[in-house]
Amino acid sequence: MKRPRTVWATLALLAVAALGALGALAQSESTEIKVTAKKYEFEPSAIHVKKGEHVKLVITAVDHDHGFKLDAFQVEQLLKKGEATAVEFTADRSGTFPFECSHFCGLGHKKMKGELVVE
Numbered sequence: 001m002k003r004p005r006t007v008w009a010t011l012a013l014l015a016v017a018a019l020g021a022l023g024a025l026a027q028s029e030s031t032e033i034k035v036t037a038k039k040y041e042f043e044p045s046a047i048h049v050k051k052g053e054h055v056k057l058v059i060t061a062v063d064h065d066h067g068f069k070l071d072a073f074q075v076e077q078l079l080k081k082g083e084a085t086a087v088e089f090t091a092d093r094s095g096t097f098p099f100e101c102s103h104f105c106g107l108g109h110k111k112m113k114g115e116l117v118v119e
């Protein structure tokens with residue numbers, strides 16, 4: 001009757017591993033930052049976070065549909081006017097990374113930029 005014992009031992013190990021992963025998730029830093037998008041700026045236009053943080057940006061386009069594109073962390077999201085839209089990523093590298101509006105919104109669209117600073 002070796003096999004059942006092996007199965008139980010494996011299950012127990014898996015359970016311990018799963019609990020460990022959940023614990024790590026709960027402990028990892030998570031930051032929520034509210035951002036406003038309007039012609040032709042993001043506010044704040046410089047977003048500061050700490051390296052390793054899980055970042056949740058809640059972005060509201062107030063005057064028009066806009067977009068949020070942060071290439072360094074593979075984020076691209078359409079922002080519908082009047083809706084709070086969340087984008088999430090883990091800031092696992094330090095540096096200064098540009099983001100921009102990715103949905104044409106008028107003459108100043110190309111100037112609608114900001115930067116994420118990961119320290």
Ligand SMILES: [Cu+2]
Binds near residue numbers: 066102108
């Ligand atoms: Cu735009």
